[in-house]
Amino acid sequence: MNQRYRTIWISDVHLGTAGCQAAFLLDFLRHHDSDTLYLVGDIIDGWQLKKSWYWKQGHNDVVQKVLRKARKGTRVIYVPGNHDEAARQY
Numbered sequence: 001m002n003q004r005y006r007t008i009w010i011s012d013v014h015l016g017t018a019g020c021q022a023a024f025l026l027d028f029l030r031h032h033d034s035d036t037l038y039l040v041g042d043i044i045d046g047w048q049l050k051k052s053w054y055w056k057q058g059h060n061d062v063v064q065k066v067l068r069k070a071r072k073g074t075r076v077i078y079v080p081g082n083h084d085e086a087a088r089q090y
Contacts, residue, residue: 008034011081014045015059022058029065037066037074041081 014020048054070076 002030003032005032005034007036007038008032009038009040010043011040012042013039013062014042014048015062016045016049016054018054020045020059022056022062026058026061026065029062029069033069034074036077037069038077038079039066040077040079043078043081 010025013022013025015022066076
């Protein structure tokens with residue numbers, strides 16, 4: 001059974017970098033649910049992706065998991081940081 005919270009805050013994931021711990025985040029998301037999920041800055045590292053494309057399946061899996069949570073009723077709030085400034089237009 002998953003842990004349930006009112007709110008979960010996640011920041012500085014830096015998807016798109018070799019140092020990203022996507023597998024750990026995916027495991028966390030699989031075992032923790034919330035009414036609201038705040039993604040607050042530098043979830044995707046656009047700076048690094050501009051220099052050199054690095055996007056593993058695990059990074060895709062994290063994005064898909066967040067989207068599935070949203071479809072199932074979790075309110076997802078995305079606040080772009082300085083590394084994911086390209087997302088500000090969305």
